[in-house]
Amino acid sequence: MYCFLRLSVLLVGLIVSAGSYAVNAVQPLTTADDLGPKVEQPIEFPHDRHAGDAAKGGMQINCMYCHTYARRSIVAGIPPLQKCIGCHQSIESVRETPRIKKLFEYWEAKKAVPWKKVHDLPDFVRFNHERHIQRFVFAQNKPVQEACGYCHGDVKTMTVARRQKPLSMGWCVSCHQKDHPVDATSTKTTHGPNDCWQCHK
């Protein structure tokens, strides 16, 4: 009996160490394998249809039209159902499609859509959307989708959003160590804050 136990412990140990070796071996920060977990959403929201390029049948809607708090608050915000309905009540062409039907079911039941979190940072991290959006979109005049994409990946090509970047501390710091221009016209550069309490709480 003990012999079996010992063997299984050894096996588990071997598997774990092999697994951790494999994790250590994978260094590139954004590879196809480095995606976050697939998150099942109550409605399969097509980001590509809303924010994608016009050439690929997208509407090119600004990220901040729906995630409206990103520029003025710590969190980007999930849009309330009213925002979806605001447009979709006057878009007759897709009204009978299964996803929109589901959307109106929530609307008629007066219930919020229970969206699931995709980019979930640990509780000890303080990340401020406002600071990043103000710096890159408003000061540096970067396109919104590029600025958001630094952390969120190419959401405009996804249906349901999935985490593409590791969102680990080393990954954050890799950008905070770089010099970024202060604004669109200036040659002056600064880098992101690198003291621990800026992000750790």
Added chain:
Amino acid sequence: MSITNLLENWSDFRQQHPSEDRPHREYKWAMSIDLDACTGCNACSVACYAENNLPVVGKEKFAHGHSHHWIRIERYWDNDGREFADQGAQFLPMLCQQCESAPCETVCPVGATNHTADGLNSQVYNRCVGSRYCNANCPYKARYFNWYDYPTTDNVWPEPMNQQLNPDVTVRGKGVMEKCTFCVQRLTVAKSNARSEGRSVLDGEVQTACQQVCPTGAISFGNLVDPSAKVGKQWKQQQVDLNKDKQAKDVTESAAKLRGYRILEELRTYPSVMYLEQLRESAI
């Protein structure tokens, strides 16, 4: 940022205490506590428990020195022959002094406590391995160790009391050191708001929890770099200089009437908290 990188380039990451040629840039958070106004009511301590998710450990653990009061009221009894109840006492709120040249920082084996650009002595729970060297080397004994995993021990926050935990402050786990942060979660919010409006944080815009509740207004807190800040004016009025280990009060006779002092200054820790000496008679 790997630990190798951190250790090899330590001088780049470590903020040293400012000097004439390397002053603080935008912010230097500092405090002054008027002991003449302090009545020892403990409101500051209670506010700190609420703001910073401190566990109430109970009598037994307290007796073992397992307490968690980031700000505590120290009592100093008069020694004039009167017995307790009639004996006079003086009170001194003791919190982390956010030393510019902090003894705790130099002894941390993993660099879990270091200086921020704002002159705060930061403690990062994720990096802390619980060696407790910092606590041993702190002359103010203002650091507290998590001997237990309090969220699961002794039912410290029974339902629904866990709902009152501050989401902006980590609930610390077992085996890490913690201490007063000067309510860094409030400072960060104030700094961000100010930045959005393209200005610095105004005096009085941000308060620490202890300052906010002090019924006699004994605690003032602010940015020492800001010339209009009340705390800076108090420091100047008392001729207390952040970069000196001996103040005018101790050196010149004419300045002996000044009340401002910093605790254990001669250890050259350059604390960020100035105390104002008590003049009135002890409380009974």
